Amino acid sequence: MGPEKRSPGVVILLSIVTCGIYLYYWIYCVSKETKEFLGNDQINPGMEVLLSVITCGIYLIYWFYKYGKLQAEMCQRAQMVVTDNSVVYLVLAIFGLSIIAVAIMQSQFNTIWDNTYYKS
Numbered sequence: 752m753g754p755e756k757r758s759p760g761v762v763i764l765l766s767i768v769t770c771g772i773y774l775y776y777w778i779y780c781v782s783k784e785t786k787e788f789l790g791n792d793q794i795n796p797g798m799e800v801l802l803s804v805i806t807c808g809i810y811l812i813y814w815f816y817k818y819g820k821l822q823a824e825m826c827q828r829a830q831m832v833v834t835d836n837s838v839v840y841l842v843l844a845i846f847g848l849s850i851i852a853v854a855i856m857q858s859q860f861n862t863i864w865d866n867t868y869y870k871s
Contacts, residue, residue, distance in 0.1 A: 753868025759854035815840035
């Protein structure tokens with residue numbers, strides 16, 4: 752069994768209903784799954800969440816850009832067409848639309864998981 756596929760809509764809904772608390776849980780899970788997929792020991796899921804909290808979300812702007820780049824690397828490793836949405840995620844986060852970035856990002860993760868772990 753591979754990483755968890757999540758519905759982008761459910762991620763958004765839970766993030767709104769929990770006033771953003773679920774978003775930090777999601778960041779932790781996504782960071783952990785990315786670390787395991789890439790085998791990158793420099794990714795620290797706990798530190799990602801901690802920096803997001805202590806900077807009152809400012810670190811998240813960088814996080815979205817960083818994980819956009821990591822997703823592109825993951826696409827390459829999964830032998831998929833490389834999609835680098837890092838600038839899109841960055842712009843959405845800067846303009847306070849990070850919830851849209853979350854939906855796009857989760858959808859991309861689901862595609863990566865489908866091509867890697869859940870092939871029929």
